[in-house]
Amino acid sequence: AQKITQTQPGMFVQEKEAVTLDCTYDTSDPSYGLFWYKQPSSGEMIFLIYQGSYDQQNATEGRYSLNFQKARKSANLVISASQLGDSAMYFCAMREKGGSYIPTFGRGTSLIVHP
């Protein structure tokens, strides 16, 4: 079974609007961490945001926020006020304490921001 599921292969958003990228995960480990990465066309993987399973509040980093719904095993990325430079692939990843902290990645969502 897939540990990380990203159901949206592609998303489109108008510049300056907010967009939500979906991510669901599967684990029985009580200790885990969730990450989001951005991969522009250049290929580099850019770390965006982290959420720990014991964190009480949703993580935020500038225009990025993570909508963490633990009971639903959901960790959606919200990008507010989209910019043209946000056009990229976005990957959700999880690491589990029982999995030697090795991150597992989803298949990614391609985001295109229209002017």
Add this chain to the structure above:
Amino acid sequence: SQTIHQWPATLVQPVGSPLSLECTVEGTSNPNLYWYRQAAGRGLQLLFYSVGIGQISSEVPQNLSASRPQDRQFILSSKKLLLSDSGFYLCAWRGTGLHYGYTFGSGTRLTVV
């Protein structure tokens, strides 16, 4: 500061030729190191990880191998490349502290012809 270097950036190799990709980390000691491969339009597949010198764990059996001859050096190799080895190879290390993300190198785009 901590940085990760990966080279070469682009590589075109014929089928059956050997491969050596190198990754080095600066500014940290005893990092956990990872090799991932990304096929076109796909997610990242973990190939190897290492928690210390000479300690290599393989996740996917194939004609690739990895070595860690020094604390901050991680090498991905093959004796004979296959067409299916084409892809984007990324080296990564795990930062210190639970909340630190994984930092990736700039990647190597390998095309086997």
